[in-house]
Amino acid sequence: MSRILITGGAGFVGSNLINRLLLDGHSIVSVDDYSNGLIANQVNGVNYLNFDIASEDSWIQVDGKNFDAVFHLAAQASNAVSFKNPAEDLKINQQATLNVSAFCQRENVKRLIFTSSMSVYGNPTIFPTPTSELPNPQTYYAIHKAASEKYISFSKNIDWTIFRLYTTYGSGQNLANLEQGLVKIFLGYLLRGEPIKVHGSLDRVRDIIHVSDVVEALATSLENKTSYQKIYNLGTGLTLTVGEIIEQIVSESRNAKTYPIIIESGDIGDPHKTQANIADVQQDLEWRPKIGPSEGISRTILNYLAK
Numbered sequence: 001m002s003r004i005l006i007t008g009g010a011g012f013v014g015s016n017l018i019n020r021l022l023l024d025g026h027s028i029v030s031v032d033d034y035s036n037g038l039i040a041n042q043v044n045g046v047n048y049l050n051f052d053i054a055s056e057d058s059w060i061q062v063d064g065k066n067f068d069a070v071f072h073l074a075a076q077a078s079n080a081v082s083f084k085n086p087a088e089d090l091k092i093n094q095q096a097t098l099n100v101s102a103f104c105q106r107e108n109v110k111r112l113i114f115t116s117s118m119s120v121y122g123n124p125t126i127f128p129t130p131t132s133e134l135p136n137p138q139t140y141y142a143i144h145k146a147a148s149e150k151y152i153s154f155s156k157n158i159d160w161t162i163f164r165l166y167t168t169y170g171s172g173q174n175l176a177n178l179e180q181g182l183v184k185i186f187l188g189y190l191l192r193g194e195p196i197k198v199h200g201s202l203d204r205v206r207d208i209i210h211v212s213d214v215v216e217a218l219a220t221s222l223e224n225k226t227s228y229q230k231i232y233n234l235g236t237g238l239t240l241t242v243g244e245i246i247e248q249i250v251s252e253s254r255n256a257k258t259y260p261i262i263i264e265s266g267d268i269g270d271p272h273k274t275q276a277n278i279a280d281v282q283q284d285l286e287w288r289p290k291i292g293p294s295e296g297i298s299r300t301i302l303n304y305l306a307k
Contacts, residue, residue: 001024001025001026001027002026002027002068002069002222002223003026003027003029003065003066003067003068003069004021004026004027004028004029004067004068004069004070004071004222005028005029005030005031005062005065005067005069005070005071005109006018006028006029006030006031006070006071006073007030007031007032007053007070007071007072007073007074007096007100008030008031008032008037008072008073008074008075009028009029009030009031009032009037009046009048009073010030010032010034010037010038010039010041010042010048011032011036011037011038011041011073011074011172012041012168012170012172012173012174012181012211013073013115013165013168013211013214013215014030014032014037014041014071014073014074015037015038015041015042015043015172016170016171016172016211016212016214016215017071017073017215017218017219018030018043018046019043019215020212020215020216020218020219021219021222022043022045022046024219028045028046028047029046029047029048029049029062029065029067030042030046030047030048030049031049031050031051031053031061031062031074032048032049032050032074033050033051033052033053033074034050036077036174036177036180037174038172038174041172049061049062053074053096053099053100054091054092054095054096054099055099056099056102059099059103062103063103063106063107064107065107066107067107067109068109068110068111069109069110069111069112069113069222070100070103070104070109070111070112070113071113071114071115071218072097072100072112072113072114072115072152073115074092074096075092075093075096075115075145076088076089076092076093076141077117077141077180078141078179078180079119079139079141079142079267079268079269079270080139080179080199080267080268081141081179081180082139082140082141082142082144083139083140083268086140089140089141089144090140090144093141093144093145093148094144094147094148094151097114097148097151097152098151100112100114101151101152101154101155101158104155104158105155105156105157105158109158110157110158110159111158111159111160111222112152112155112158112159112160112161113160113161113162113163113218113221113222114148114149114152114160114161114162114163115162115163115165115218116145116146116148116149116162116163116164116165116231117141117142117145117164117165118164118165118166118167118207118233118235118274118276119137119138119139119141119142119145119269120135120136120137120142120145120146120149120164121133121135121136121164121271122135122136122137122138122142122269122271123136123138123271123272124136124271124273124274126277127273127275128207128235128237128275128276128277128278129233129274129275129276129277130233130277130279130280131164131231131232131233131277131280135149137269138268138269138271139268139269142269149162149231153229159225159228159229160228160229161221161227161228161229161230161231161232162230162231162232163214163217163218163221163231163232163233163234163281164231164232164233164234164276165209165214165234165235166206166207166208166209166233166234166235166236166274166276167182167183167206167207167208167209167235167274168181168208168209168210168211168214168234169181169182169183169184169208169209169210169211169296169297169300170210170211170212170296170299170300170303171211171300171303171304172211175187175188175191175304176188182206182208182242182245183208183245183249183297183300184300186198186245186246186249187249187253187300187301187304190249190250190253190254190259191253191304191305195259195260195261195262196246196250196259196260196261196262197261197262197264198242198246198261198262198263198264199264199265199266199267199270200242200263200264200265200266200267200270201242201263201266202241202242202243202246202261202263203241203242203243204241204242204270204271204272204273205239205240205241205242205272205273205274205275206239206240206241206242206245206273206274207235207236207237207238207239207274207275207276208235208236208240208245208293208296208297209234209235209236209276209289209296210289210291210296210299210300212290212291213234213236213289213290213291214234216287216290217232217234217281217285217287220285220286220287221285224284224285226284226285227284227285230280230284232278232280232281232284232285233276233277233278233280233281234276234278234281235274235275235276235278235289236276236278236289236292236293237275237276237277237278237289238292238293239273239274239275239293240293240294245293245297246259246261248294248297248298249297249301252297252298252301253301253305
């Protein structure tokens, strides 16, 4: 059993990861400022602390707690939002990551696992895209994630692993947040009875991955020495168009073939296609996604309709 600190533990991926790690008997402390995390995501048996990880002074709350590992998941995770206040995005993503790295070095935490983003590729030129594709960030968010990867790679005496997450979806997302989470955004509009607003064309192609597959990879990497000092993509390698995703959501939640859709201009830096090459993570972690995109969308719809 390990003593683990998770940043963003009340958020979407964080809360699902906590549930997964508890199954292995780990002791967990979560830090979250609840800007996007939900009180409803908290579970028994976890120590939840409310503080801003971008503030150096806040970290005194967890000094001397003897953690074995840190999962750094907290972030502002929207490309579009990063253009509204680049300085704030820099603080939330870059400064926070510097503080996490400094904490690990100061407290002699040897294991650090960081969730980055496929956004660092910008508009990739190879599909499926391997991690050897050079980062070419096209948004402030992507710039800050790419810089955060470098900060972590410079960390001394730390066994780090970086995962570049593709479009992640499933249970536990904040439906009120219309800026991040493709599947959740569309489903949120529909559950509120509002027209679905789409930023960009319906023929854009997306590799989407269910959160349960993401957290299984994260949990599996915890004690896997092969993953040390490695960067991995986390996607399925499978794709759907945005139009196909919306069509399934409408069909399965409204039992209808049509629903009002408003097409708006695309967001700056939004790629036309994403598709992950996951061969290295499959080999090193003996991991593979268990839930295909269509099955995962169905599960997500059923979960939210049941609430």
